[in-house]
Each structure stands twice: as C-alpha cells, then as structure tokens.
Amino acid sequence: MSDARARILADVRAALRRTEPLPPSVARGLEQRVAAPQANVQPAVDGDVVERFVAKMTAVNGLVTRLPDRSGISAALEAHCERHHVPTDIVVAPDPALDDIAWSNRFSIERRAARGEDRLSVTGAYAGIAETGTLVLLSGPESPTSLNFLPDDHVVVLDARRVVRHIEDAWATLRSERRTMPRTVNLITGPSKTGDIEQKIHEGAHGPRRLHVLLIG
Amino acid sequence: MSGPAPRSRDFERRAYVEIHNPNLQEAMGLAKQGFVGKRASAVAAVPEWEQLRAAGREIKEHTLAHLDWYLERFEAKVRENGGHVHWASTAEEACRIVVDLCRAAGARRVTKGKSMVAEEIGLNEALADAGLERVETDLGEYIIQLADEPPSHIIAPAVHKTKDQVSDLFHRHHRQYGLTERQTEGPALVAEAREVLREKFLTADVGITGANFLVAETGSTVIVTNEGNGDLTNTLPRVHIVTAGIEKVIPTLDDTATILRLLARSATGQEMSVYTTFSTGPRRASDLDGPSEMHVVLIDNGRSQMLGNEFHHMLRCIRCGACMNHCPVYTAVGGHTYGWVYVGPMGSVLTPLMIGIEDSGHLPNACTMNGRCAEVCPMQIPLPDLLRVHRERQHASRLDAPRARMMLRAWAFLARRPALYRRVVDLGARALAMLGRRRGRLRWLPLAGGWTGSRDLPAPQGETFTRAWRAGRRPR
Numbered sequence A: 001m002s003d004a005r006a007r008i009l010a011d012v013r014a015a016l017r018r019t020e021p022l023p024p025s026v027a028r029g030l031e032q033r034v035a036a037p038q039a040n041v042q043p044a045v046d047g048d049v050v051e052r053f054v055a056k057m058t059a060v061n062g063l064v065t066r067l068p069d070r071s072g073i074s075a076a077l078e079a080h081c082e083r084h085h086v087p088t089d090i091v092v093a094p095d096p097a098l099d100d101i102a103w104s105n106r107f108s109i110e111r112r113a114a115r116g117e118d119r120l121s122v123t124g125a126y127a128g129i130a131e132t133g134t135l136v137l138l139s140g141p142e143s144p145t146s147l148n149f150l151p152d153d154h155v156v157v158l159d160a161r162r163v164v165r166h167i168e169d170a171w172a173t174l175r176s177e178r179r180t181m182p183r184t185v186n187l188i189t190g191p192s193k194t195g196d197i198e199q200k201i202h203e204g205a206h207g208p209r210r211l212h213v214l215l216i217g
Numbered sequence B: 001m002s003g004p005a006p007r008s009r010d011f012e013r014r015a016y017v018e019i020h021n022p023n024l025q026e027a028m029g030l031a032k033q034g035f036v037g038k039r040a041s042a043v044a045a046v047p048e049w050e051q052l053r054a055a056g057r058e059i060k061e062h063t064l065a066h067l068d069w070y071l072e073r074f075e076a077k078v079r080e081n082g083g084h085v086h087w088a089s090t091a092e093e094a095c096r097i098v099v100d101l102c103r104a105a106g107a108r109r110v111t112k113g114k115s116m117v118a119e120e121i122g123l124n125e126a127l128a129d130a131g132l133e134r135v136e137t138d139l140g141e142y143i144i145q146l147a148d149e150p151p152s153h154i155i156a157p158a159v160h161k162t163k164d165q166v167s168d169l170f171h172r173h174h175r176q177y178g179l180t181e182r183q184t185e186g187p188a189l190v191a192e193a194r195e196v197l198r199e200k201f202l203t204a205d206v207g208i209t210g211a212n213f214l215v216a217e218t219g220s221t222v223i224v225t226n227e228g229n230g231d232l233t234n235t236l237p238r239v240h241i242v243t244a245g246i247e248k249v250i251p252t253l254d255d256t257a258t259i260l261r262l263l264a265r266s267a268t269g270q271e272m273s274v275y276t277t278f279s280t281g282p283r284r285a286s287d288l289d290g291p292s293e294m295h296v297v298l299i300d301n302g303r304s305q306m307l308g309n310e311f312h313h314m315l316r317c318i319r320c321g322a323c324m325n326h327c328p329v330y331t332a333v334g335g336h337t338y339g340w341v342y343v344g345p346m347g348s349v350l351t352p353l354m355i356g357i358e359d360s361g362h363l364p365n366a367c368t369m370n371g372r373c374a375e376v377c378p379m380q381i382p383l384p385d386l387l388r389v390h391r392e393r394q395h396a397s398r399l400d401a402p403r404a405r406m407m408l409r410a411w412a413f414l415a416r417r418p419a420l421y422r423r424v425v426d427l428g429a430r431a432l433a434m435l436g437r438r439r440g441r442l443r444w445l446p447l448a449g450g451w452t453g454s455r456d457l458p459a460p461q462g463e464t465f466t467r468a469w470r471a472g473r474r475p476r
C-alpha cells in the first residue's frame, strides 16, 4: 500500500473526526445501500414508453424508423444510404442477434470492430430509455465499442420490447441479466455534437454525424 | 498546494482590460444568452427539479460523510475488474504517477479528454516536460491548446473566443496538414478539427480522461461529453488513465442517474448529454477493442482539508458551470481574469483554498452578493456564504484592503452607538438630498469615485427609513 493512500485515508478520517475505519455495524449498512441500490426521486414519465422514446430521440436529432419486424432492416438501410449518400460497404457488429438479417446484395458487409475509414456501422442495443430517448449499448466480443464512435453513420437495431421507462430501470435489467459490468456501457442520446464555437450547435464533432435507430416491433 | 502558477493577484487590472476587450465582450454576450436561456427552459420542464436537487445534495453529503469507506469500496471494485488504482496527495504526486505510467507504456502521443482536475494539477506542463506530445480532443480544449491559453470556463473552455479568432487559429496551425484554405463557417471549422484529430485518436498510445463520477457499486469511472472525443480517447489507445478528485465517488449507478438529471440541464440545458460512458477496468479477454490497461489516479490535493469544515459544501460541486453562467462579474470580466483554473463563483471559493488567500485575495471580493449562483447551483452549494467566510478570514488575518478595513472600523464604531448612528445617517441623507436636488441623482461622491465613475447614485429623498418608520409611515 502506498504512503499517499494511507495519508489520504488518514486525512479523510481526521476530517470526519475518526482515526479508524468505520465500525462494522455502520459499514454493513453502507454495503447494503450499495448491494441493493434504490432509485431516488424520478421525473414522471407518463404514457407509452416506446412513443416517448421516439419523441425524445427525434427531439435531439436522432433518426428513428419504426419497423413491424426484422425483415425490413435491409431495405431501411438501403434507404438511409441513398438519402445520405453513404457507400454500401458497411460494418456490422459480430453480434449473433444480427445474424438473421437478410441483407440485400447491394451491401458489402464486414463483421468486426471499427477502423478509421469506416463510413457506416450497424449494431444492436441493449436497451432504450424512454425518459430521455437514450440508447444503452454494452461492450463485448459481439459489440465492440469503436463501432459506436468511429463511423460517420451509426445505425442501431433496437427491439421495442427493450425500451424501459427510466435510467434506473436499465440498471435493474443489467444487474439481473449480467453478473458484472462490461468494460464499457454507453448511454447515447443523439448524434455527436459540439457547442464550442460561439455556442452554436454543430453535429458530427468527433462521433457519428448521424444516429439512426431502427426500432423493431 | 501547487499546479499551474496563479495570476489571481492581477484580478483588478485584468478585469479593467477585459471589460474593454471587444472580442471578449462579444463572445461572453453570446455565451450568457445561450447558457441562461437553455438552462431555464430545461429546468422549467421538470416539476421535480427541487426534489432532484435535494436528492443530489443528499447523495453527496452521505458519501462525503463516509468518504474513506466509499473510496476503498471503489478501489476494491476497480481491482476486481482488472484495473489499477493510484493515490496522490498532491498535484506533483499525481503528475508523477501519470507521467510514469506514460513512460512505462512507451508512449509518445497522448490524447486527452477534458478534465478540470488535470488542469488543476498542471498535468499539461508535466506531460510537456516529459517530452510527450499531448493532444487535447475536446474541441474547446483543442482551440485553447492551439492558442496556448488556459480554459476560461469549466465546461466551455474556449467560450471567450469568437468564430473569427478560431478561423485564424485553424488557418495558422492546420497548414502543416495541407489544409491551407481559411474556413470561416462553423460546420467547416468543426469538420476540419474532426479531420485533423481523427489521425491523432488512431495513433495515440495513451488516452487520459477525467471523471464526472466514480461508482463504488461497480468500480466504474464515468465521463459525460457531447462530442464523443472522450470515448475515442478511452477506447482506442492501449492504455487508459483516469484522473479524478476523491470527491467524485458516489455509491451506486442509481445515484449517478439522479445527478445526471441535474448535470446536463444545469450545464447546457440538455436533458442528457449525448454520451455518458461508464468504463469499468480494461478490455475483457475476448473483447475486440478497448484499452488493455486501465489506471485510475485518485487525487486529494487539498480536498480532505475541506471536508471537516464549512467548505465541505464545495465538495458537492459537479462542475456544471451554472454558477458562472449566471454571475454578473464572471460574464463581464471572463474566466482568464480569475487568474487560475477555476473561475466564476465556484472558482472564487475554491481558488483561495487551493493556492492560498494571499495570492487570490481579490476573488472572494469580486462578488455582488446577488445570490443567483446559489439559486441555480444544482447541488445547493451556498456559494455567497462561502465567499463571506473567505472575506471574514481575510479580515481576521488583516489581508483585506486597508481602505476597506478603515471604512469597516468606522461603520462598526457607529453601529455600536445607535443614537449617534441615526444622527450621522440623518445628516448624510439630508446632505446628499441637497447635493442632488437639481437632478435627483449624484454623479460624484467623495470616497466612491469608483462607483460613480460608471453610474449615478439616486439622491435620497431627505428622510431616513428609521425616521419614516418611527413617524408611523410604515409600508403595507
């Protein structure tokens, strides 16, 4: 253990009028607070969560296309490439959940992490949050994080049944479905933007210029 | 304490210069309108705002009251996930740790996300001294790196620059990449920076970010950005280093949700910033990307000394910038006038604690006590009260201005003698009323030339409040 560590902890304790670590009885209470987290006050989110998600994501200039089922994914992507003049060499996350997409033969597809020159990526999403129109993306062998940031266009396939009401609901789902946190959890609310030049908002600062959610179901 | 050399003694002269600087005034005018209006509508849209503020305060107070336990819990979780935790008491220690980690990684190029604590400890100078190429990746930070200036706002570091000044900077510095045309439009400038920085992201050896939160539940460090620069910084290089003050720890992911609701609305008027990212340890064995090493440097640098007294309130600060956006002094004189890393009301509280009141005596006095900062502070920090504590300490240790001391002594003498006080005030009011009889206001006053230099004093109507009160003419 380093000197600095001991010194900082001693200084913190001295400031809190203690010399020792917390007594076990108090520490147990804290451990409980951390092990069984409780939501604090939450803003009311009324009505249909999927509609709210769509409205919020659209309000921050995210594109949303609702599809009744997964058979429409390829056509929706073709339309995207045409409208925004994006080449059809695309990178698709090596996610087994995306294996079933029947791609049109116009696309040339690679399944891997992103490289600097990639123009468009397609990934899945772990969840959507209705409160703020936010996507939850987890890193893993099937969903490399670089795909969320390097390409100009990021297309996300989201199952409407995965849209939850509040941020805390996404955490609850994550805790119940996974044993540990993945290396990276990205909460993404719209395309990349900056206000650093005279406070005017410009999109496509470093991350994707366009974020397009294909909402299934 | 240490970090970058302070220039806060120069406040008065600097303020005078900046008030007459047309570029600064133009840039600050735009900023003020933008920030204040956007925050107001974002806050008005949340009926639960005051409850959220109370909850945010409660979370931080709870954590600070058990800070040692939460720091150790956080550390254990980072280690469990394969990350490393380093502790630094001082700015020098923190810089040494980061530089050593960069050296051990054989690094040459280091990308950096925006981090106020990195500014506070003087990390930029330390990296330069170690011969490392540092690339700021937040657009605002990148602009001021090119200009070789410190940040002038904690979330919008280049807020003092006009678009024209940015055009000039890019034109001058981007020639070396073959970009010779002078761009003048916002989108073209953003696109140019994106192009130049893309190459740096892809070739950096180490990425350094700050942290908005450290989560004890999971051992995650959290960054909040709009550009995505922080994410390219913490995903692409082989080594990710996080610099964070020890007050950043909070208990759970649910607690981050509460404070996130306060942060973006207060900072930029957004409901959520575009990217909120939780990093937990290095990449996992089968991951296809992400850093192979992750280090968190926990920095005290004076924080533990604030914990046991009235300044502990300041440790709740989430660096949203709302207090400065609403401060009449800050928006008039700009961030550089403050002469150190932290600016505006929060800076005037923090700077004297970090560099000493001897070097920063003007700051707690550069305040009109209008209270706006405390009203808008999402963490309910009583900023004017804390400034007053500084002033009191200054007075007690005879560090305030001699003339102010003299006036205060005279006032105290009178205030303890009510009969005399009334007579003197009465006399004063009549004299002023007579002096200002013709115009109804005064253009000059003895001993207050500074005040009347830029505005008139309305002349009193010849009677004091106490006298009117006694005569029974009470306001209803």
Ligand code: SF4
Binding pocket: B266, B316, B317, B318, B319, B320, B321, B322, B323, B324, B346, B373, B376, B377, B378, B379, B380, B381, B383
């Ligand atoms: S003092 Fe309050 S308003 Fe100012 S930056 Fe900190 S949290 Fe924001």
